[in-house]
Amino acid sequence: xxxxLLLLALAQEIPGTRTPFDxxxxxxxxVELEAVELSRLEVGGGSSLGFDEVVRSVDRHHPELLxxxxxxxxxxxxxxxxxxxxDLRLDAALEHRPFGYYxxxxxxxxxxxxxxxxxxxxYAGYELGLGKIPLxxxxxxTLNGGELKAGLRVPIxxxxxxxKRRAAIGKAxxxxxxxxxATRVALLELSLDAGEAYWKWVAAGQxxxxxxxxxxxxxxxxxxxxxxxxxxxxxxxxxAENLRAVLTRREAVVTxxxxxxxxxxxxxxxxxDDDGRPRVPDPKRLPLAWEPSPSLPPSExxxxxxxAQSRPELARYRALQEAAxxxxxxxxxxxxPQIDLDVAAAKDLGTSDDANKVTTLGPAELKAGVTxxxxxxxxxxxxxxEAAQAxxxxxxxxxxxxxxxxxxxxxxxxxALNAQKELVDVATRTVRVAKAVAxxxxxxxxxxxxxxxIVNLREQSAADAETKALKALADYRTALLAWQLATAITxxxxxx
Numbered sequence: 001x002x003x004x005l006l007l008l009a010l011a012q013e014i015p016g017t018r019t020p021f022d023x024x025x026x027x028x029x030x031v032e033l034e035a036v037e038l039s040r041l042e043v044g045g046g047s048s049l050g051f052d053e054v055v056r057s058v059d060r061h062h063p064e065l066l067x068x069x070x071x072x073x074x075x076x077x078x079x080x081x082x083x084x085x086x087d088l089r090l091d092a093a094l095e096h097r098p099f100g101y102y103x104x105x106x107x108x109x110x111x112x113x114x115x116x117x118x119x120x121x122x123y124a125g126y127e128l129g130l131g132k133i134p135l136x137x138x139x140x141x142t143l144n145g146g147e148l149k150a151g152l153r154v155p156i157x158x159x160x161x162x163x164k165r166r167a168a169i170g171k172a173x174x175x176x177x178x179x180x181x182a183t184r185v186a187l188l189e190l191s192l193d194a195g196e197a198y199w200k201w202v203a204a205g206q207x208x209x210x211x212x213x214x215x216x217x218x219x220x221x222x223x224x225x226x227x228x229x230x231x232x233x234x235x236x237x238x239x240a241e242n243l244r245a246v247l248t249r250r251e252a253v254v255t256x257x258x259x260x261x262x263x264x265x266x267x268x269x270x271x272x273d274d275d276g277r278p279r280v281p282d283p284k285r286l287p288l289a290w291e292p293s294p295s296l297p298p299s300e301x302x303x304x305x306x307x308a309q310s311r312p313e314l315a316r317y318r319a320l321q322e323a324a325x326x327x328x329x330x331x332x333x334x335x336x337p338q339i340d341l342d343v344a345a346a347k348d349l350g351t352s353d354d355a356n357k358v359t360t361l362g363p364a365e366l367k368a369g370v371t372x373x374x375x376x377x378x379x380x381x382x383x384x385x386e387a388a389q390a391x392x393x394x395x396x397x398x399x400x401x402x403x404x405x406x407x408x409x410x411x412x413x414x415x416a417l418n419a420q421k422e423l424v425d426v427a428t429r430t431v432r433v434a435k436a437v438a439x440x441x442x443x444x445x446x447x448x449x450x451x452x453x454i455v456n457l458r459e460q461s462a463a464d465a466e467t468k469a470l471k472a473l474a475d476y477r478t479a480l481l482a483w484q485l486a487t488a489i490t491x492x493x494x495x496x
Contacts, residue, residue: 038250040212041257043205046284051198051291054271058194059187061276062269068179068186075179079172085165088113097131104131106140116166119159123344124150143361145350151367156339167330174323181316188312188485194270195481197263203474204256204263205286207467211256214463215249218242218456225452238452245456290473301414307487308410317399324392331388334381337374343367406486413483420476427469434462 058065092109110125128146129137155163162170225239260283268278348361375381441458444450 038253039257041208041260041283043209043283044286044288046282048287049271049281049285051195054194054198055191057272058190058270061272062190065186065190068183072176072179072183075172075176079169079176082168082172085168086114086116102132102134104129104133114165119155119163121153123153141361143348143350143352143357145348147346147348149344149346151342151344153340153342156341158333158336158338162329162333164330167326170326171323174319174326177319178316178323181312181319184312185316192482192485196478197267197270199474199477201263201267201281202287202290203470204260205283206470208256208260210463210466211249211253214459215246215253217459218245218249222246241452241456301411304410304414304487305407308406310488311406311486313402314406317395317402321392321395321399324388324395328388328392331385335378335385337372340371342369342371410486413479413486417479417483420472420479423472424476427465427472430465431469434465438462
């Protein structure tokens with residue numbers, strides 16, 4: 001055992017330490033403690049920061065949500081690009097030979113309009129061939145007014161039911177739907193995170209007030225004990241015991257203040273200023289009373305499960321499945337042979353010094369033809385089909401798992417919500433009992449029937465119960481918000 005002299009020697013050797021103070025005069029240490037002012041926060045009294053204000057800030061300024069909306073905008077841009085596959089197209093070429101045996105000019109211009117009707121293409125053009133045209137370019141020869149031509153090309157098999165343009169639009173449409181659903185997912189998740197941060201901030205702020213009130217109780221009691229010690233009504237050690245409580249409770253105030261400030265920093269990621277920067281909420285804006293708790297909706301678990309089918313996670317996977325199905329349809333069509341029907345009408349305009357040209361080129365012309373193309377091995381097409389089949393099956397498996405996760409989450413939230421409500425009820429009753437016991441113990445102390453040590457224990461138990469109840473209430477409000485968002489009872493801020 002270390003003796004008093006050794007303790008005294010150790011205390012003198014450790015920098016910043018002093019010898020134990022005289023228990024008969026605890027006021028000396030209290031005066032020393034008062035020299036270091038306790039940093040207090042001004043809590044409450046201002047316009048309260050409501051949860052609705054926080055979620056509006058999330059909707060307008062949170063970077064993750066703004067990023068999700070940009071991805072949705074990018075998907076909209078991809079859809080617009082896919083629709084551009086049906087834009088009217090003009091191709092033109094001019095060839096002139098000013099020197100040489102074949103002094104000639106050849107001009108060709110062609111308009112092409114793809115249509116979504118069975119992959120058909122309409123085209124019309126103008127061609128002019130003047131001068132001495134080589135025999136091998138005889139198709140370029142026209143009368144001096146040129147040739148007008150119009151036609152229709154229709155795919156019979158490949159590119160008929162679906163082609164690259166329509167597949168791109170179909171896929172981009174469903175990807176846009178998936179990104180819109182992903183934006184709603186981000187909105188829901190951020191709303192829940194904001195709710196958790198908000199209610200923790202409220203609970204931490206009110207817990208800080210509980211710690212301050214407990215500290216002030218012990219601090220105010222010192223003056224009463226000083227008078228009683230002076231009269232000999234209580235022993236000096238009671239005042240020393242109260243000083244111990246003052247020190248312990250002051251430490252608790254500092255810890256509670258730190259927790260409150262930490263919760264405020266976390267909340268600032270959601271409660272942003274008008275420029276979108278994190279804004280640490282002023283302690284004066286802490287609600288001193290909890291917002292009325294919305295009653296649990298009458299829908300039971302089965303109804304909650306039914307409502308959860310509209311969850312954006314599931315809508316996202318449905319859209320991704322549709323996009324994968326479009327890819328598979330296109331890949332399967334690529335295995336078919338290319339058979340195209342082409343019908344065109346042409347008419348030369350003008351005249352020519354060569355009567356034979358007028359006879360040959362002058363009459364109107366109608367042409368019809370069929371082209372056929374098929375690679376024998378089709379390895380590229382078959383490989384793309386297998387890849388598309390695998391992707392669709394992968395998406396189906398992910399969709400099934402997402403469905404199972406949602407159902408599991410709903411059951412868990414229902415269980416948590418009911419359990420948390422019970423905990424709030426128990427914690428609230430515990431606070432009432434603990435406060436009554438503490439008040440009764442203080443009365444007994446005034447009558448000399450108990451010790452200050454027991455009084456301090458009762459008061460600390462009451463404060464602990466109140467802090468625990470505040471945490472339980474914050475957890476309940478978070479669980480209630482999670483249930484409401486998960487079952488589409490309360491819309492996310494951007495969906496209000």
